[in-house]
Amino acid sequence: MTKQYDLVVIGGGPAGMAAALSAKQHGVENILILERDKELGGILNQCIHNGFGVHHFKEELTGPEYSARFITEIQKTSIEIMLDTMVLKIDNHRQIHAISPNHGYMVLKSKAIILAMGCRERTRGAIRIYGSRPSGIYTAGTAQRLININGYMPGKEIVILGSGDIGLVMARRMTLEGAQVKMVLELQSRSNGTLRNIVQCLEDYHIPLYLNHTIVQIHGKNRVEGVTIAKVDENLAPIKASYQYIPCDTLLLSVGLIPENEISKSARVKLDSRTRGPFVGELRQTNIPGIFACGNVLHVHDVVDFVSEEAALAGYGAARYIRGQFDTTITHQTINGEGVTYVLPQTMNIYHIEDTCNLYLRVNKPYGRCQIEAWIGNTLIASKREIRCLPSEMINFKIRKEAIVGSSDLRPAQAIDQQPTQIIVKIVGMDRDPSLP
């Protein structure tokens, strides 16, 4: 079976849904969303706690409620959805290969493609703990899915490694369901989780958080029986004298997320080692013409509202591409300056930007009061004050188009020899916050 679409969106999470809706609003007709799960909504279906949508809808929703708003919108349109459909690859002719119980093996053609496959969790292999491999070890997200979707409790006595928000939320969730969460361990000297989650997920339930701690060994043959924990020194090496055995039947790992890019690689989309997602431009175009990316597949977002915002750009980009109004010129390039881990988008075509360009960035260490600055040559083109910046919190930074154009040497859009103008983004610390490590 070979079918032809104007736009195929891979992944039906918040990013895929918002991208499809945006493309539709910009006039694209023949749209298909491919989703491997049995329902739309992506990871939000299992995030049953509240706190979503504060920016986008100006109210606090749970994950499924946030998703449902988009699902309802999609159902009002003619956007086609194939559930239970796994995309296997995108070949050199930009054809999409997918498989589903209903349709078997499919090869789909599309004028444009949006990648919205989300991210996956780092697994145990990625963090190397000594010991046997008994059952009872889960990533926090897998445990979340088992409890909140499948209605199955994975254990009774829990130790959680990693204090990111997913780990914290799961500490509370398992406690509510009657498990004993013994502790949350964090290798670093501060938690990556939000303050609100530390208070409402740990302190509310008297669950201890041990900073500068890790797990050095997992015990048990068939099932986890316990773990050996240890304090770490400033080089993150375990301190022998601090080894302590903690009995437990379940270990949850909440040690980070990685964009899911197997399919992007098959399409020869160029990936950035800093974000682990594709290099993209202002409308989230990748290096392969007609392929766009948004959401967690591009870079790990901590707030879903920004996913929806970014996805709308990709949908608009795809619509322009399909109409033949997409110019692949790169006029600008964003560069990591002092204190910055990554800036997105990595490139820009200023002619596609209406009045502002929204940059997303992360800092490489905690800052107290500071200023985020964007420079072209010796000109400061934009700045923003922050009271505190943490590596775990994505920063949203707007630059006005006029400011960029005013300081750039722009030649006609088609000039082949044009080198992109560099926009350097950096953090300038104003003072050290004494409460920070």
Place this chain on the structure above:
Amino acid sequence: MTQQEMICICCPIGCNLSVEKIDGVIRVTGNKCPRGKAYAEQELLNPERIVTTTVKLTGGLYPVIPVKTGRPIPKTKIFEVMDILSNVEITVPVHIGDVVVKNILDTGVDVVITKNDMGGEYERS
């Protein structure tokens, strides 16, 4: 006299607050703005939380469906609410906002569904 240390979670600064109640008068220190004072008073006198969990569902895509308390409830009642909800079983179709338990534990708060499941038709193609 009651005294409590807490972190204000109303903004990213996260002030370390100290709250004291002496002869019925509450004194908050450590807050950089009035929101911190209001937060500390609420947390000391009547801390409340929204509870989110799941209840059993028959005939749905999955065996459980998520629910939440429509408004925050007193923190002290969280486990009682969980107990009640662990015995609730409902059948499709369910819609966001459907009431599962009315006025739970006389808090004046309803427990409502947070996900749609009409039963049956999951495939649209």
